Amino acid sequence: EDQVTQSPEALRLQEGESSSLNCSYTVSGLRGLFWYRQDPGKGPEFLFTLYSAGEEKEKERLKATLTKKESFLHITAPKPEDSATYLCAVFAGGTSYGKLTFGQGTILTVHP
């Protein structure tokens, strides 16, 4: 069974204080790992897709990396507007083909 675990559950940062969110996964035949941002009362908003170990992608203050067992979302010099819940999900092949399996999310709060 595919499993995705995110840590920490909640993270409070001061503006400008860089940190990382972790997403550990157990799947057979990973086809893609996704990061989403979710604001209160809204649907998840796509950020990145990573396909293979060693891959990195960046967008503004966010950088996502992938290894064979986990992914990190690095936040550099965050701003209050980066406050949101960050979700990680995996898309696998085999009997899981077609499904996205999500972690429980990390609630990020950035204080000015």
Added chain:
Amino acid sequence: NAGVTQTPKFQVLKTGQSMTLQCAQDMNHEYMSWYRQDPGMGLRLIHYSVGAGITDQGEVPNGYNVSRSTTEDFPLRLLSAAPSQTSVYFCASGFEGNTEAFFGQGTRLTVV
């Protein structure tokens, strides 16, 4: 191009009533899926479809039915609503490989 459209945005049902949550996408995506999101539980997959005429169960399918007669539409039917189905429901769609799944804005359902 409206993306993924869910209706209604809010709904209150009485126990035992049935209803259909609507989901439509105009991006010609093959993949569509339904999730429910509960506090502390993350996003859990209810049903998904890899193309018109093809559906499969996700993690929490009991009490829900789906059909996919067209590429654009993927309605979710609650057969006999129960208080345990009180949740926020999200519909998502994506291309082959779900390389970038797009989410609707959600339907907040309360069953009393």
